[in-house]
Amino acid sequence: METERYRLALFSGSDEAHLRQQIAAAGYQDGDRLTVDLQAPCRTYLVYRGQEDWCRQTDPTARLPVCRVGKPGKTLFLFPGNGIHQKNMLATLRQVSPYFEQTLGELAALAKPYTPVELLDETQENPLVNQLRVYASELAIAGFWTRLGCPPDAVIGHSMGEYAAAVCAGYLSPADGFFLLAKRDALMQEMVPHALAAAETTPDRILQLGQNGGIPLEIAGYNAPEVVTVCCPGSQLHQLNQLCKEAGIRLSIINPDHGGHYSGLEQGAARLAALTAQVPFHKPLRQMLSTVCPDGSCAPAEPAYWGAHMCRPVQFQQALDMVQKETLGRVIDLGVSPVLLSMAMKNLGNLRCAWIPTVRAGRNYRRYILDAVGTAFLSGVCIPPDALDSGGSLTMKG
Numbered sequence: 140m141e142t143e144r145y146r147l148a149l150f151s152g153s154d155e156a157h158l159r160q161q162i163a164a165a166g167y168q169d170g171d172r173l174t175v176d177l178q179a180p181c182r183t184y185l186v187y188r189g190q191e192d193w194c195r196q197t198d199p200t201a202r203l204p205v206c207r208v209g210k211p212g213k214t215l216f217l218f219p220g221n222g223i224h225q226k227n228m229l230a231t232l233r234q235v236s237p238y239f240e241q242t243l244g245e246l247a248a249l250a251k252p253y254t255p256v257e258l259l260d261e262t263q264e265n266p267l268v269n270q271l272r273v274y275a276s277e278l279a280i281a282g283f284w285t286r287l288g289c290p291p292d293a294v295i296g297h298s299m300g301e302y303a304a305a306v307c308a309g310y311l312s313p314a315d316g317f318f319l320l321a322k323r324d325a326l327m328q329e330m331v332p333h334a335l336a337a338a339e340t341t342p343d344r345i346l347q348l349g350q351n352g353g354i355p356l357e358i359a360g361y362n363a364p365e366v367v368t369v370c371c372p373g374s375q376l377h378q379l380n381q382l383c384k385e386a387g388i389r390l391s392i393i394n395p396d397h398g399g400h401y402s403g404l405e406q407g408a409a410r411l412a413a414l415t416a417q418v419p420f421h422k423p424l425r426q427m428l429s430t431v432c433p434d435g436s437c438a439p440a441e442p443a444y445w446g447a448h449m450c451r452p453v454q455f456q457q458a459l460d461m462v463q464k465e466t467l468g469r470v471i472d473l474g475v476s477p478v479l480l481s482m483a484m485k486n487l488g489n490l491r492c493a494w495i496p497t498v499r500a501g502r503n504y505r506r507y508i509l510d511a512v513g514t515a516f517l518s519g520v521c522i523p524p525d526a527l528d529s530g531g532s533l534t535m536k537g
Contacts, residue, residue: 145187151208208519215467217295218281218474219476221270221299225475228272238283250275253320277300287515293428294425305439309424310440311439322411327449333373337366338367339390344386348388352378358452360455361456362453362456366485370398376392404450405450415442415446427439428459430457433457455482470495475500498511
């Protein structure tokens with residue numbers, strides 16, 4: 140059976156009329172070269188299926204996403220945490236293109252010393268290998284965007300996503316990221332089992348609710364003005380959920396069996412910091428906006444940073460406060476589920492920038508990635524000529 144194939148065609152012109160004239164007159168045939176003027180001020184793109192002439196499958200007079208390109212602006216990458224893990228996520232990503240097949244294979248080889256379960260054998264799961272799969276997927280997606288001509292100017296990682304962000308920023312090697320994540324997992328030992336949940340309310344209100352109910356709560360993450368992650372003893376999770384229902388607060392369970400980013404992990408955090416001293420850190424290539432110390436009081440190149448990362452709350456909201464909003468051109472979520480994008484929107488407000496999810500679980504990854512690339516093109520990213528095949532389109536083959 141022939142593998143379904145999607146293609147992306149990029150068009151630009153001096154104005155919208157010129158743009159539509161090009162599309163209508165292109166007579167685009169598979170194998171033809173489309174001239175793409177990357178400096179022109181008006182752009183659009185088409186994603187279509189199959190190997191035939193796109194004109195036979197797309198009405199050129201239909202409404203198209205047309206964008207007048209101004210200053211391209213800067214790029215911010217968002218790296219989500221372990222909560223985005225999906226069944227067969229790597230197998231699906233590997234089918235997108237030869238790049239993903241090769242890159243994930245190389246990352247699987249680096250992960251081999253740290254897990255008895257093969258990274259690419261997704262018939263088997265355990266908490267550690269699932270974390271490593273999320274980490275590998277985000278590194279591969281970050282590499283894809285960078286090769287495409289859209290490297291980040293700054294990166295932010297949420298919880299475990301900070302490890303992939305640190306690699307993308309240049310602080311860590313991919314192999315050292317696997318090493319640290321494996322050590323971190325082994326040291327996440329709790330004296331009292333805790334649970335993690337997300338509450339759609341303010342930190343003060345949820346803490347007061349816990350205090351009134353006799354539940355020892357800690358804020359594990361400041362995500363948006365009225366979205367926080369909380370950590371409580373697992374035995375009292377049901378009670379907390381009931382109190383939230385009565386108060387009209389939406390509570391979503393993240394992990395009923397294990398806590399994170401709270402003071403009960405301080406002993407393991409100290410040991411992780413000591414182990415991190417074995418890792419060589421490098422001069423960063425780009426800015427990493429810290430969710431551990433947004434004020435810059437500690438740095439990712441310090442072993443103590445990664446110990447603090449384990450037992451301190453995630454300050455995602457505060458990290459986004461450090462973004463230079465006036466220069467931002469696009470925000471790209473690198474997760475297989477773009478959970479950070481909506482939180483970034485809540486924090487950054489009505490910014491006139493492109494909000495780009497790379498992929499979305501349950502959707503056709505190839506089609507979704509091509510749409511993401513098209514959106515980046517509309518926002519001013521100059522896709523390099525060598526990213527286009529002989530048909531003037533980026534082809535993702537299974």
